[in-house]
Amino acid sequence: MKRKRVLITGAAGFLGSHLCDRFIKEGFHVIAMDNLITGDLQNIEHLFKLEQFEFYHHDVSKFVYVPGDLDYILHFASPASPIDYLKIPIQTLKVGSLGIHNLLGLAKNKKARLLIASTSEVYGDPTVNPQPEEYWGNVNPVGPRGVYDEAKRFQEAMTMAYHTFHGLETRIVRIFNTYGPRMRLNDGRVLPAFIGQALRGEDLTVFGDGSQTRSFCYVDDLVEGIYRLLFSDYAGPVNIGNPDEITMMDFAEEIIKLTGTSQKIVCQPLPTDDPKQRRPDITKAKEILGWEPKVNRAEGLKITYAYFKSLPKEALVAKAHKDFNDYNR
Ligand code: UDP
Numbered sequence: 001m002k003r004k005r006v007l008i009t010g011a012a013g014f015l016g017s018h019l020c021d022r023f024i025k026e027g028f029h030v031i032a033m034d035n036l037i038t039g040d041l042q043n044i045e046h047l048f049k050l051e052q053f054e055f056y057h058h059d060v061s062k063f064v065y066v067p068g069d070l071d072y073i074l075h076f077a078s079p080a081s082p083i084d085y086l087k088i089p090i091q092t093l094k095v096g097s098l099g100i101h102n103l104l105g106l107a108k109n110k111k112a113r114l115l116i117a118s119t120s121e122v123y124g125d126p127t128v129n130p131q132p133e134e135y136w137g138n139v140n141p142v143g144p145r146g147v148y149d150e151a152k153r154f155q156e157a158m159t160m161a162y163h164t165f166h167g168l169e170t171r172i173v174r175i176f177n178t179y180g181p182r183m184r185l186n187d188g189r190v191l192p193a194f195i196g197q198a199l200r201g202e203d204l205t206v207f208g209d210g211s212q213t214r215s216f217c218y219v220d221d222l223v224e225g226i227y228r229l230l231f232s233d234y235a236g237p238v239n240i241g242n243p244d245e246i247t248m249m250d251f252a253e254e255i256i257k258l259t260g261t262s263q264k265i266v267c268q269p270l271p272t273d274d275p276k277q278r279r280p281d282i283t284k285a286k287e288i289l290g291w292e293p294k295v296n297r298a299e300g301l302k303i304t305y306a307y308f309k310s311l312p313k314e315a316l317v318a319k320a321h322k323d324f325n326d327y328n329r
Contacts, residue, residue: 006072010077012044014043015219017039018180024050030054032054033055033064037088061094074117081184101158118173118175120175120239129278133236171238174237176242179218179300180307199316204261207267212270212277215243215278221294221295232288241282245277249265
């Protein structure tokens with residue numbers, strides 16, 4: 001039987017690479033695409049030997065050409081950490097606008113079903129907690145996070161427009177903070193930041209007074225939710241995340257315990273527009289997909305810590321960022 005063919009953009013990134021693994025495991029032909037600005041080929045190098053895997057080094061904000069049939073497209077290309085989208089704001093906006101437009105055109109042309117990675121950033125700094133899909137959000141379009149938040153919001157609007165106007169089959173996942181192996185140690189996100197600091201023997205940097213909350217989902221749970229959503233018949237946005245909410249101060253304490261570091265916690269200024277609370281309402285995912293997270297934070301953190309510990313020593317040095325300036329055109 002002919003394998004179903006899926007295009008995964010952002011395939012060399014943290015989530016994209018785990019999705020490649022899952023779709024290969026399920027017997028798909030996987031066409032992986034990435035421009036490698038923030039992605040890393042190491043995340044998918046184990047797949048290159050497979051004949052049902054191919055890789056295109058391409059920026060989806062430029063016209064996307066894929067020969068042959070396509071059954072599914074998963075759009076996961078985007079800088080996704082606050083540090084990254086502060087460094088490459090224009091690219092972040094382009095991948096969420098020009099990029100999605102190209103992929104919607106491709107999906108229409110190939111009669112493929114398209115799933116987009118939206119995120120909890122569409123809710124901005126939310127005034128309701130937990131956040132249900134019906135909440136419209138509280139976003140500052142011209143603040144530093146606006147480039148990411150608005151790209152995600154535009155991407156949802158564009159996808160819905162293709163769905164209603166062209167009858168395209170589309171799915172929208174709203175991803176909440178997710179963690180696991182293959183996160184970049186220097187992407188500035190709180191979990192790799194804390195674990196990296198512990199491993200290097202540095203103090204843990206809590207921003208603000210640490211009372212802001214996040215809810216962390218283990219990557220395997222997220223991938224399962226996305227897989228179910230793709231094959232559901234629901235076109236509205238669905239939150240996928242773990243509702244177990246924790247303050248950043250308590251989270252720092254957890255990492256100190258986990259790693260056994262003797263370093264302490266130091267407070268640093270809170271970044272502009274940093275959301276004060278974030279927790280998914282996952283009623284829809286439960287009802288529509290029969291999905292809920294299975295891996296608790298203690299288990300997930302153990303696996304993730306083991307991964308970071310297994311990296312070569314050089315990887316622990318907080319590397320300077322690549323020169324991104326070329327991408328801000
Ligand atoms: N944070 C922190 N110390 C760090 C990095 C991040 O206290 O070294 C905080 C950050 O201010 C935010 C939370 O951790 O409140 C999560 O930040 P992250 O960058 O992981 O992603 P966000 O959820 O804000 O998109």
